[in-house]
Amino acid sequence: MTLAGDHIGTLAVHAGHAPEDHLGAAVPPLYQSVTFVAPDSDTLEAINDGRQRGYVYSRIRNPTVLAAEQRLAALEGAQSAVLFASGMAAVAGALDPFLKAGDELVALPDIYGGTLRYFSEILPQRGIDVRWARSLDATDVAACVSPRTKIIYAETPTNPLVRIVDLPALAQLAVQASAMLVVDGTLGGPLNQKPLDLGTHLLIHSGSKYLNGHGDVLAGAVVGSRDLTRRVRSAQQASGAVMDPHAAWLLMRGMATYELRMQRHNATGLAVARFLEQHGAVRKVHFPGLASHPDHQLALQQMSGFGGLISFEVADAQAARRVVDRTRLFGIGPSIGGIESLISQPGNTSHHSVPPQRRLEMGITPGLVRISVGIEDARDLVADLAQALEATE
Numbered sequence: 001m002t003l004a005g006d007h008i009g010t011l012a013v014h015a016g017h018a019p020e021d022h023l024g025a026a027v028p029p030l031y032q033s034v035t036f037v038a039p040d041s042d043t044l045e046a047i048n049d050g051r052q053r054g055y056v057y058s059r060i061r062n063p064t065v066l067a068a069e070q071r072l073a074a075l076e077g078a079q080s081a082v083l084f085a086s087g088m089a090a091v092a093g094a095l096d097p098f099l100k101a102g103d104e105l106v107a108l109p110d111i112y113g114g115t116l117r118y119f120s121e122i123l124p125q126r127g128i129d130v131r132w133a134r135s136l137d138a139t140d141v142a143a144c145v146s147p148r149t150k151i152i153y154a155e156t157p158t159n160p161l162v163r164i165v166d167l168p169a170l171a172q173l174a175v176q177a178s179a180m181l182v183v184d185g186t187l188g189g190p191l192n193q194k195p196l197d198l199g200t201h202l203l204i205h206s207g208s209k210y211l212n213g214h215g216d217v218l219a220g221a222v223v224g225s226r227d228l229t230r231r232v233r234s235a236q237q238a239s240g241a242v243m244d245p246h247a248a249w250l251l252m253r254g255m256a257t258y259e260l261r262m263q264r265h266n267a268t269g270l271a272v273a274r275f276l277e278q279h280g281a282v283r284k285v286h287f288p289g290l291a292s293h294p295d296h297q298l299a300l301q302q303m304s305g306f307g308g309l310i311s312f313e314v315a316d317a318q319a320a321r322r323v324v325d326r327t328r329l330f331g332i333g334p335s336i337g338g339i340e341s342l343i344s345q346p347g348n349t350s351h352h353s354v355p356p357q358r359r360l361e362m363g364i365t366p367g368l369v370r371i372s373v374g375i376e377d378a379r380d381l382v383a384d385l386a387q388a389l390e391a392t393e
């Protein structure tokens with residue numbers, strides 16, 4: 001399909017769907033069918049051989065999933081996207097085809113709890129060594145790279161401290177080592193950052209977060225060049241962690257409002273972070289849009305918005321618990337990037353499975369509170385946090 005406009009807001013609404021191919025349907029139809037029947041054996045054979053475009057079985061290809069993949073690829077300005085059943089399936093799906101026993105993966109610290117678990121429980125079982133860089137700094141990453149390094153793995157922005165990773169520096173390291181740079185960019189999203197333009201080979205999203213945005217779909221994606229995603233897709237067809245068509249349909253609807261939602265998250269995130277920064281009971285605010293953040297300059301170079309994830313520190317674990325329990329608009333729970341605001345203590349949600357000592361090393365202090373700012377009115381969110389923080393002063 002050719003599009004009259006190629007700005008992200010336009011692509012979000014139109015990419016991946018041509019009404020004329022679907023009886024004029026303005027909204028992409030949902031092909032909730034496992035099997036597609038062929039008119040005759042010759043056609044089936046031609047489709048199976050790749051001589052003719054068509055559909056046979058939805059683990060291999062489904063029109064609704066394909067449409068959502070095209071929309072996401074357009075948003076990222078990428079050649080191709082592969083959707084998965086969840087973000088974690090996408091993490092595994094991006095790495096597994098490129099790693100064999102004896103290989104090394106160099107990981108940056110400060111990554112999503114589920115990914116940490118995958119790296120410490122699953123990859124070592126397969127004979128893959130995971131080497132942890134001492135910090136997010138490229139020189140510390142370089143110190144871990146060896147001739148066996150196949151992948152450098154980073155997340156940016158990170159969760160929960162919202163650190164920003166220097167992608168061009170890591171991309172250079174990867175090229176020097178003949179390795180791939182794989183980045184989980186879930187917390188940025190295509191409006192705020194374009195990791196593929198900065199040398200990332202494969203970009204991972206948990207679509208359960210900002211991309212879908214409505215908190216009603218588990219989704220994952222791997223985005224990149226046609227060559228690399230072909231290997232990802234082939235492995236996925238074999239192992240089966242594909243996205244269900246209904247989930248893809250919901251994700252496609254979620255992506256249609258992606259730009260609008262993200263603009264709101266960006267504006268409200270900044271307003272809430274500024275409020276927290278001047279509050280007497282708050283010792284520290286982690287938000288890259290603030291000049292006080294250690295990665296503020298890097299964030300300005302690499303990002304065009306900072307999202308709605310904010311962490312802040314109050315006196316201790318009890319004070320943090322009080323704030324969490326006293327908020328009314330913020331639901332107590334994990335996850336990020338939905339239209340509704342959420343609050344949690346990373347120590348007992350996203351990083352629950354991380355040993356306490358390791359948590360401290362990662363900077364996850366007992367008094368840390370994480371919020372995901374939704375799309376509610378910023379004034380109401382600030383008022384809610386103000387009354388919740390009163391008790392801790």
Ligand SMILES: *Cc1c(COP(=O)(O)O)cnc(C)c1O
Binds near residue numbers: 086089114115187336
């Ligand atoms: C949520 C999340 C994941 C995992 O995604 P699921 O869809 O929950 O499997 C991976 N990485 C990051 C950064 C996340 O926030």
